[in-house]
Amino acid sequence: MTPAEIAPKDRLIVALDLPSVDAAEAMIAKLGDSVTFYKIGYQLAYAGGLPLIGKLADKGKKVFADLKMHDIGNTVTRGVESVAKLGATFLTVHAYPQTMKGAVEGRGKASLKILAVTVLTSYNDDDLHAAGYRLSVSELVEARAQQAQVLGVDGLVCSPEEVGALRKTVGHQMSLVTPGIRPAGSATGDQKRIMTPGRAIAAGADYLVVGRPVVEAADPRATADAIQAEIAAALG
Numbered sequence: 304m305t306p307a308e309i310a311p312k313d314r315l316i317v318a319l320d321l322p323s324v325d326a327a328e329a330m331i332a333k334l335g336d337s338v339t340f341y342k343i344g345y346q347l348a349y350a351g352g353l354p355l356i357g358k359l360a361d362k363g364k365k366v367f368a369d370l371k372m373h374d375i376g377n378t379v380t381r382g383v384e385s386v387a388k389l390g391a392t393f394l395t396v397h398a399y400p401q402t403m404k405g406a407v408e409g410r411g412k413a414s415l416k417i418l419a420v421t422v423l424t425s426y427n428d429d430d431l432h433a434a435g436y437r438l439s440v441s442e443l444v445e446a447r448a449q450q451a452q453v454l455g456v457d458g459l460v461c462s463p464e465e466v467g468a469l470r471k472t473v474g475h476q477m478s479l480v481t482p483g484i485r486p487a488g489s490a491t492g493d494q495k496r497i498m499t500p501g502r503a504i505a506a507g508a509d510y511l512v513v514g515r516p517v518v519e520a521a522d523p524r525a526t527a528d529a530i531q532a533e534i535a536a537a538l539g
């Protein structure tokens with residue numbers, strides 16, 4: 304699917320960062336038909352949330368399995384083979400060459416798309432240096448994007464700040480999925496590389512991942528609707 308073909312509504316991915324399947328199902332009911340795409344990450348997956356992938360897919364929703372895999376190549380390959388049977392649209396792995404290679408092998412011809420997490424949006428240059436890297440965030444994102452493209456990865460997770468440069472590197476063949484989204488006035492929390500929904504879309508992001516600003520809102524549905532409206536306006 305080319306970026307222009309993604310419906311504005313399908314560009315918002317709500318992160319179900321919630322402590323239980325019951326809490327997630329209550330949030331899904333609250334959001335109703337406002338939200339078509341959900342993300343299941345560590346908190347919900349480790350609380351028994353993986354079967355929700357199939358349940359949501361059966362209801363016509365799309366699911367991003369944010370399992371951020373990283374292990375020896377063979378283990379990643381076998382793990383991805385298992386996830387490919389669950390009905391998810393996207394699966395994350397960390398953007399290390401062996402990991403990405405193993406993930407692409409595990410995906411095979413399945414419909415699951417592999418997203419490589421370039422540099423987490425809670426990191427800045429100082430955090431990377433503290434972790435032992437010599438490159439800046441923008442340099443490491445760029446290097447990993449090039450490696451991901453060569454290895455046949457389907458898309459990248461990056462901050463909206465890198466989207467403009469990455470489009471030039473990978474064109475429209477790879478989906479660019481951006482967390483670090485903060486509607487004007489919402490709390491930043493632990494995110495360091497952030498943008499508003501409208502600016503992220505204008506920068507060229509295909510999908511926006513939003514967690515706390517929606518699931519911790521007093522009215523999650525109204526917040527999701529407002530983000531959808533901002534996305535639609537930015538697309539013009």
Ligand SMILES: O=C(O)c1cc(=O)[nH]c(=O)n1[C@@H]1O[C@H](COP(=O)(O)O)[C@@H](O)[C@H]1O
Pocket residue numbers: 318320344369395420422423424425460461482483484492494512513514515516
């Ligand atoms: O892979 C991700 O989705 C991810 C990558 C990244 O670099 N930064 C990031 O925040 N995320 C996820 O995106 C979501 C952002 O949540 P909020 O900060 O609450 O909007 C969380 O579920 C994170 O795990």
